[in-house]
Amino acid sequence: MPIVKTEEFSKADVKLAELAQALAHPARIAILRTLANWCGPDGSQCVCGDIVEVIPLAQATVSQHLKKLKEVGLIDGTIDGPRSCYCINWETLSKAEAMFGNFIGNLQESKKT
Amino acid sequence: MPIVKTEEFSKADVKLAELAQALAHPARIAILRTLANWCGPDGSQCVCGDIVEVIPLAQATVSQHLKKLKEVGLIDGTIDGPRSCYCINWETLSKAEAMFGNFIGNLQESKKT
DNA sequence: TTCTTTTATCGTATCTTTACGATAAGATAG
DNA sequence: CTATCTTATCGTAAAGATACGATAAAAGAA
Numbered sequence: 333m334p335i336v337k338t339e340e341f342s343k344a345d346v347k348l349a350e351l352a353q354a355l356a357h358p359a360r361i362a363i364l365r366t367l368a369n370w371c372g373p374d375g376s377q378c379v380c381g382d383i384v385e386v387i388p389l390a391q392a393t394v395s396q397h398l399k400k401l402k403e404v405g406l407i408d409g410t411i412d413g414p415r416s417c418y419c420i421n422w423e424t425l426s427k428a429e430a431m432f433g434n435f436i437g438n439l440q441e442s443k444k445t
Numbered sequence: 446m447p448i449v450k451t452e453e454f455s456k457a458d459v460k461l462a463e464l465a466q467a468l469a470h471p472a473r474i475a476i477l478r479t480l481a482n483w484c485g486p487d488g489s490q491c492v493c494g495d496i497v498e499v500i501p502l503a504q505a506t507v508s509q510h511l512k513k514l515k516e517v518g519l520i521d522g523t524i525d526g527p528r529s530c531y532c533i534n535w536e537t538l539s540k541a542e543a544m545f546g547n548f549i550g551n552l553q554e555s556k557k558t
Numbered sequence: 559t560t561c562t563t564t565t566a567t568c569g570t571a572t573c574t575t576t577a578c579g580a581t582a583a584g585a586t587a588g
Numbered sequence: 589c590t591a592t593c594t595t596a597t598c599g600t601a602a603a604g605a606t607a608c609g610a611t612a613a614a615a616g617a618a
Contacts (some may be wrong), residue, residue: 335573335606340501341471352468357576361461361548368555380595388453390578395596397489397576414585414594415463422556429549435474442481443535448576448603470606493565503608508566510606527564527615 348435351428354404359387359397367420377410377417431438461548463507464541467517472510480520480533490523526530 338346355361366386370378380398384391398418401407405424410417451459455547468474479499483491497507514520518537523530 335571337502337607338471341475345471345474348474349469351461351467353464353504356462356469357449358451358458358462359576361458362454364552365555368552381593384595389576391595392579392597393577399596401576411456411584412596414488414592415597420552420556422499422553424550425549429546432545432549433542439477439481439533439538440535442478443533448578450600472606494563499563502606504565505609506607510564513605524565524614527562529565546569 344431348431350404351406351431354401354406357397359389359394360401362387363394363397364406364420365403367418371419377412377419379412380416380418383418457544461544463517464519464544467519468513469548470510472502472507473514475532476507476510477519480531484532490525492525492530493529493531496531509555 343376365414366383370376370382378396383398384394387394387397389397398407398409402409402418405421407418407427410416410419454462470526476496478497480491483489483495493508493511494510497504500507500510502510511520511522515522515531518534519541521534523532
Protein backbone atom coordinates (compact mmCIF):
# COMPACT_ATOMS: atom_id res chain seq x y z
CA MET A 333 0.00 0.00 0.00
CA PRO A 334 1.67 3.18 -1.18
CA ILE A 335 1.90 5.93 1.36
CA VAL A 336 1.82 8.88 -1.01
CA LYS A 337 0.10 8.28 -4.34
CA THR A 338 1.81 11.07 -6.23
CA GLU A 339 1.28 9.32 -9.57
CA GLU A 340 -2.40 10.08 -9.34
CA PHE A 341 -1.93 13.84 -9.46
CA SER A 342 -0.65 16.33 -12.01
CA LYS A 343 3.06 17.07 -12.13
CA ALA A 344 2.40 20.73 -11.44
CA ASP A 345 0.47 19.92 -8.28
CA VAL A 346 3.15 17.50 -7.11
CA LYS A 347 5.82 20.12 -7.74
CA LEU A 348 3.92 22.79 -5.86
CA ALA A 349 3.37 20.39 -2.98
CA GLU A 350 7.10 19.63 -2.89
CA LEU A 351 7.93 23.31 -2.68
CA ALA A 352 5.39 23.76 0.08
CA GLN A 353 6.88 20.80 1.89
CA ALA A 354 10.31 22.44 1.76
CA LEU A 355 8.85 25.50 3.51
CA ALA A 356 6.87 23.42 5.98
CA HIS A 357 9.29 23.76 8.89
CA PRO A 358 10.15 26.97 10.78
CA ALA A 359 13.83 26.05 10.82
CA ARG A 360 13.92 26.03 7.03
CA ILE A 361 12.07 29.34 6.92
CA ALA A 362 14.66 30.78 9.31
CA ILE A 363 17.53 29.30 7.31
CA LEU A 364 16.29 30.94 4.11
CA ARG A 365 16.01 34.31 5.85
CA THR A 366 19.47 33.91 7.35
CA LEU A 367 20.97 33.16 3.96
CA ALA A 368 19.19 36.08 2.35
CA ASN A 369 20.51 38.46 4.99
CA TRP A 370 24.08 37.26 4.97
CA CYS A 371 24.81 36.47 1.38
CA GLY A 372 24.88 39.78 -0.42
CA PRO A 373 25.44 40.45 -4.11
CA ASP A 374 29.07 41.10 -3.23
CA GLY A 375 29.55 37.36 -3.34
CA SER A 376 29.78 36.92 0.41
CA GLN A 377 28.72 33.42 1.26
CA CYS A 378 27.23 31.81 4.29
CA VAL A 379 29.19 29.10 6.00
CA CYS A 380 27.29 26.16 7.44
CA GLY A 381 28.70 26.83 10.91
CA ASP A 382 27.26 30.35 10.87
CA ILE A 383 23.81 28.94 10.21
CA VAL A 384 24.19 26.37 12.96
CA GLU A 385 24.94 29.19 15.42
CA VAL A 386 21.71 30.97 14.51
CA ILE A 387 19.33 28.01 14.32
CA PRO A 388 18.44 26.51 17.71
CA LEU A 389 19.02 22.94 16.62
CA ALA A 390 21.92 20.54 16.59
CA GLN A 391 24.45 20.65 13.79
CA ALA A 392 23.32 17.33 12.36
CA THR A 393 19.71 18.51 12.26
CA VAL A 394 20.59 21.79 10.57
CA SER A 395 22.55 19.84 7.99
CA GLN A 396 19.46 17.75 7.28
CA HIS A 397 17.33 20.86 6.77
CA LEU A 398 19.95 22.34 4.47
CA LYS A 399 19.94 19.13 2.47
CA LYS A 400 16.19 19.30 2.04
CA LEU A 401 16.30 22.91 0.85
CA LYS A 402 19.04 21.95 -1.56
CA GLU A 403 17.05 19.01 -2.93
CA VAL A 404 14.23 21.26 -4.08
CA GLY A 405 16.74 23.75 -5.46
CA LEU A 406 15.92 26.64 -3.15
CA ILE A 407 19.56 26.91 -2.08
CA ASP A 408 22.94 26.08 -3.60
CA GLY A 409 25.95 24.72 -1.79
CA THR A 410 29.61 24.96 -2.64
CA ILE A 411 32.59 23.43 -0.88
CA ASP A 412 35.37 25.74 0.29
CA GLY A 413 38.11 23.71 1.86
CA PRO A 414 36.75 22.15 5.03
CA ARG A 415 33.72 24.44 4.94
CA SER A 416 30.40 24.31 3.12
CA CYS A 417 29.03 27.60 1.83
CA TYR A 418 25.36 28.02 1.09
CA CYS A 419 23.44 30.67 -0.75
CA ILE A 420 19.91 31.17 -1.99
CA ASN A 421 19.06 30.13 -5.53
CA TRP A 422 17.18 33.27 -6.54
CA GLU A 423 15.95 31.73 -9.74
CA THR A 424 14.21 28.86 -7.98
CA LEU A 425 12.89 31.25 -5.38
CA SER A 426 11.32 33.41 -8.08
CA LYS A 427 9.77 30.36 -9.65
CA ALA A 428 8.38 29.33 -6.28
CA GLU A 429 6.95 32.80 -5.81
CA ALA A 430 5.29 32.59 -9.21
CA MET A 431 3.89 29.12 -8.57
CA PHE A 432 2.35 30.05 -5.23
CA GLY A 433 1.09 33.33 -6.62
CA ASN A 434 -0.44 31.76 -9.69
CA PHE A 435 -2.05 28.98 -7.71
CA ILE A 436 -3.73 31.27 -5.23
CA GLY A 437 -4.45 33.84 -7.93
CA ASN A 438 -6.20 31.24 -10.05
CA LEU A 439 -8.31 30.17 -7.09
CA GLN A 440 -9.38 33.76 -6.60
CA GLU A 441 -10.15 34.12 -10.28
CA SER A 442 -12.43 31.09 -10.14
CA LYS A 443 -14.34 32.77 -7.37
CA LYS A 444 -15.61 35.46 -9.70
CA THR A 445 -17.10 33.16 -12.33
CA MET B 446 13.11 14.30 22.85
CA PRO B 447 10.66 16.60 21.13
CA ILE B 448 10.21 15.90 17.48
CA VAL B 449 9.44 19.42 16.34
CA LYS B 450 10.84 22.19 18.49
CA THR B 451 8.39 24.87 17.43
CA GLU B 452 8.86 26.84 20.66
CA GLU B 453 12.32 27.81 19.50
CA PHE B 454 11.05 29.76 16.51
CA SER B 455 9.01 32.91 16.00
CA LYS B 456 5.25 32.62 15.86
CA ALA B 457 5.22 34.09 12.38
CA ASP B 458 7.63 31.47 11.11
CA VAL B 459 5.66 28.68 12.77
CA LYS B 460 2.45 30.00 11.24
CA LEU B 461 3.96 30.23 7.78
CA ALA B 462 5.33 26.71 8.13
CA GLU B 463 1.88 25.45 9.13
CA LEU B 464 0.32 27.02 6.07
CA ALA B 465 3.02 25.52 3.88
CA GLN B 466 2.41 22.14 5.51
CA ALA B 467 -1.27 22.38 4.62
CA LEU B 468 -0.30 22.83 0.96
CA ALA B 469 2.33 20.11 1.10
CA HIS B 470 0.23 17.40 -0.50
CA PRO B 471 -1.08 17.32 -4.08
CA ALA B 472 -4.45 16.04 -2.92
CA ARG B 473 -4.96 19.15 -0.80
CA ILE B 474 -3.87 21.35 -3.70
CA ALA B 475 -6.42 19.59 -5.89
CA ILE B 476 -9.11 19.89 -3.24
CA LEU B 477 -8.62 23.64 -2.99
CA ARG B 478 -8.86 24.01 -6.76
CA THR B 479 -11.97 21.86 -6.85
CA LEU B 480 -13.63 23.95 -4.18
CA ALA B 481 -12.70 27.19 -5.93
CA ASN B 482 -14.20 25.97 -9.19
CA TRP B 483 -17.39 24.61 -7.74
CA CYS B 484 -18.33 27.05 -5.04
CA GLY B 485 -19.29 30.25 -6.77
CA PRO B 486 -20.38 33.53 -5.23
CA ASP B 487 -23.96 32.40 -5.83
CA GLY B 488 -23.63 30.44 -2.64
CA SER B 489 -23.35 27.07 -4.29
CA GLN B 490 -21.52 24.75 -1.99
CA CYS B 491 -19.40 21.71 -2.51
CA VAL B 492 -20.55 18.48 -0.96
CA CYS B 493 -17.94 16.12 0.43
CA GLY B 494 -19.06 13.32 -1.84
CA ASP B 495 -18.42 15.48 -4.90
CA ILE B 496 -14.83 15.99 -3.80
CA VAL B 497 -14.36 12.29 -3.14
CA GLU B 498 -15.41 11.58 -6.73
CA VAL B 499 -12.76 13.93 -8.10
CA ILE B 500 -9.84 13.04 -5.84
CA PRO B 501 -8.29 9.62 -6.58
CA LEU B 502 -8.22 8.54 -2.94
CA ALA B 503 -10.53 6.69 -0.60
CA GLN B 504 -13.32 8.55 1.15
CA ALA B 505 -11.67 8.25 4.55
CA THR B 506 -8.43 9.69 3.20
CA VAL B 507 -10.15 12.62 1.52
CA SER B 508 -11.93 13.33 4.78
CA GLN B 509 -8.57 13.47 6.54
CA HIS B 510 -7.21 15.95 4.00
CA LEU B 511 -10.32 18.09 4.36
CA LYS B 512 -9.83 18.08 8.12
CA LYS B 513 -6.26 19.30 7.75
CA LEU B 514 -7.29 22.13 5.44
CA LYS B 515 -10.02 23.08 7.89
CA GLU B 516 -7.62 23.09 10.83
CA VAL B 517 -5.47 25.80 9.27
CA GLY B 518 -8.59 27.73 8.27
CA LEU B 519 -8.15 27.49 4.52
CA ILE B 520 -11.62 25.98 4.14
CA ASP B 521 -14.88 26.12 6.06
CA GLY B 522 -17.33 23.30 6.54
CA THR B 523 -21.04 23.38 7.25
CA ILE B 524 -23.41 20.54 7.90
CA ASP B 525 -26.48 20.21 5.68
CA GLY B 526 -28.54 17.28 6.79
CA PRO B 527 -26.57 14.12 6.18
CA ARG B 528 -24.11 16.01 4.00
CA SER B 529 -21.05 18.13 4.71
CA CYS B 530 -20.54 21.18 2.54
CA TYR B 531 -17.15 22.75 2.16
CA CYS B 532 -16.03 26.06 0.75
CA ILE B 533 -12.84 28.06 0.60
CA ASN B 534 -12.21 30.62 3.32
CA TRP B 535 -11.17 33.48 1.06
CA GLU B 536 -9.98 35.58 3.95
CA THR B 537 -7.50 33.00 5.15
CA LEU B 538 -6.44 32.36 1.57
CA SER B 539 -5.68 36.05 1.09
CA LYS B 540 -3.69 36.09 4.31
CA ALA B 541 -1.76 33.05 3.13
CA GLU B 542 -1.06 34.77 -0.16
CA ALA B 543 0.23 37.82 1.69
CA MET B 544 2.38 35.78 4.05
CA PHE B 545 4.05 33.83 1.27
CA GLY B 546 4.44 36.96 -0.83
CA ASN B 547 5.89 38.99 1.99
CA PHE B 548 8.26 36.26 3.03
CA ILE B 549 9.71 35.75 -0.42
CA GLY B 550 9.57 39.48 -1.14
CA ASN B 551 11.56 40.23 1.98
CA LEU B 552 14.16 37.67 1.01
CA GLN B 553 14.51 39.36 -2.35
CA GLU B 554 14.77 42.76 -0.69
CA SER B 555 17.61 41.54 1.50
CA LYS B 556 19.46 40.53 -1.63
CA LYS B 557 19.89 44.13 -2.71
CA THR B 558 21.47 45.45 0.49
C1' DT C 559 -39.32 1.93 13.04
C1' DT C 560 -36.18 0.28 9.79
C1' DC C 561 -33.24 0.96 5.93
C1' DT C 562 -30.33 3.85 3.24
C1' DT C 563 -27.32 7.60 2.56
C1' DT C 564 -23.52 10.37 3.91
C1' DT C 565 -19.49 11.52 6.30
C1' DA C 566 -16.40 11.55 10.32
C1' DT C 567 -13.74 8.79 13.13
C1' DC C 568 -11.33 4.53 14.70
C1' DG C 569 -7.97 1.08 14.07
C1' DT C 570 -4.08 -0.25 11.79
C1' DA C 571 -0.04 -0.59 8.74
C1' DT C 572 3.65 1.68 6.67
C1' DC C 573 6.47 5.34 5.29
C1' DT C 574 8.34 9.99 6.36
C1' DT C 575 10.00 13.60 9.22
C1' DT C 576 12.47 15.35 12.98
C1' DA C 577 16.01 15.25 16.24
C1' DC C 578 20.51 14.21 18.17
C1' DG C 579 24.83 11.74 19.33
C1' DA C 580 28.50 9.51 17.16
C1' DT C 581 31.33 8.95 13.50
C1' DA C 582 33.46 9.37 8.95
C1' DA C 583 35.59 12.13 5.50
C1' DG C 584 38.07 15.86 3.83
C1' DA C 585 40.92 19.88 4.41
C1' DT C 586 44.02 22.66 6.97
C1' DA C 587 47.30 23.57 10.87
C1' DG C 588 51.11 22.42 13.64
C1' DC D 589 52.50 12.63 9.92
C1' DT D 590 49.36 13.93 13.52
C1' DA D 591 46.05 16.75 15.38
C1' DT D 592 42.28 19.84 14.67
C1' DC D 593 38.49 21.77 12.49
C1' DT D 594 34.29 21.44 9.71
C1' DT D 595 30.45 19.21 7.88
C1' DA D 596 27.91 15.25 5.94
C1' DT D 597 26.23 10.91 6.95
C1' DC D 598 24.94 6.88 9.86
C1' DG D 599 22.29 4.91 13.41
C1' DT D 600 18.50 5.33 16.14
C1' DA D 601 14.29 6.80 18.46
C1' DA D 602 9.97 8.98 18.58
C1' DA D 603 6.31 11.41 16.48
C1' DG D 604 3.74 12.65 12.33
C1' DA D 605 1.75 11.78 7.76
C1' DT D 606 -0.61 8.88 4.52
C1' DA D 607 -3.73 5.41 3.14
C1' DC D 608 -7.66 2.40 3.57
C1' DG D 609 -11.25 -0.77 5.50
C1' DA D 610 -14.55 -0.90 8.98
C1' DT D 611 -17.55 1.29 11.82
C1' DA D 612 -20.23 4.86 14.20
C1' DA D 613 -23.35 8.64 14.03
C1' DA D 614 -26.77 11.51 12.20
C1' DA D 615 -30.23 12.63 8.95
C1' DG D 616 -33.62 11.46 5.72
C1' DA D 617 -36.46 7.89 3.06
C1' DA D 618 -39.50 3.99 2.93
